Amino acid sequence: METHLLFSIPVFESEVDVSDEIVEYSKSLSSDRTLNDNAFISKEMNVLSLEKFKELKEQIGKNILQFLCDVCKVETNIQVEITSSWVNIHKKGDWAQSHKHMNSVLSGVVYLKVPENSGDILFESPIELFGPTLIFNYQSNNILNRGEYSFTPKKSKLYLFPSHLKHSVLQNLSNDDRISLAFNCYLRTQVVSEGKTFNL
Numbered sequence: 001m002e003t004h005l006l007f008s009i010p011v012f013e014s015e016v017d018v019s020d021e022i023v024e025y026s027k028s029l030s031s032d033r034t035l036n037d038n039a040f041i042s043k044e045m046n047v048l049s050l051e052k053f054k055e056l057k058e059q060i061g062k063n064i065l066q067f068l069c070d071v072c073k074v075e076t077n078i079q080v081e082i083t084s085s086w087v088n089i090h091k092k093g094d095w096a097q098s099h100k101h102m103n104s105v106l107s108g109v110v111y112l113k114v115p116e117n118s119g120d121i122l123f124e125s126p127i128e129l130f131g132p133t134l135i136f137n138y139q140s141n142n143i144l145n146r147g148e149y150s151f152t153p154k155k156s157k158l159y160l161f162p163s164h165l166k167h168s169v170l171q172n173l174s175n176d177d178r179i180s181l182a183f184n185c186y187l188r189t190q191v192v193s194e195g196k197t198f199n200l
Contacts (some may be wrong), residue, residue: 104184
């Protein structure tokens with residue numbers, strides 16, 4: 001008897017170097033309160049293009065290629081373009097609603113400052129084991145029946161995931177700010193449709 005796990009959606013977890021200088025600079029960026037009044041987001045939407053973030057961007061780029069080529073086995077001639085990047089500051093009581101990243105292929109987040117109890121990142125499964133009409137009580141959660149999965153972030157943690165994967169951030173219950181840097185990527189490569197090859 002054998003069970004075959006046929007389909008999977010990966011979330012890549014790694015670490016990058018985050019200096020105190022980067023944290024302080026991120027805090028100094030001009031920001032606006034979100035429309036949902038649950039976070040501050042930097043006005044600069046391409047922070048990784050700033051000179052201060054050059055080294056961090058290089059580290060992120062290496063991890064992206066490792067995820068795409070070594071894990072997902074995408075052809076190595078791919079080119080990654082980070083199309084947008086911004087700093088999130090979640091103060092006490094702040095959170096992020098369930099969302100996905102539009103007009104993007106791959107998204108990610110780097111945690112710059114993470115006080116204890118400042119909120120997990122929660123991913124939602126797009127696959128319903130028995131369809132949308134049946135909800136069973138399960139003996140325990142596993143990779144087959146789990147509807148969501150959360151990570152407790154730490155400073156320097158990097159998470160990469162397909163942009164269509166819905167996720168949220170739980171409420172910051174600490175008395176200090178949680179600071180993260182999020183980004184979206186587009187891929188330049190060849191794709192095949194109906195036997196024809198196209199350039200992205």
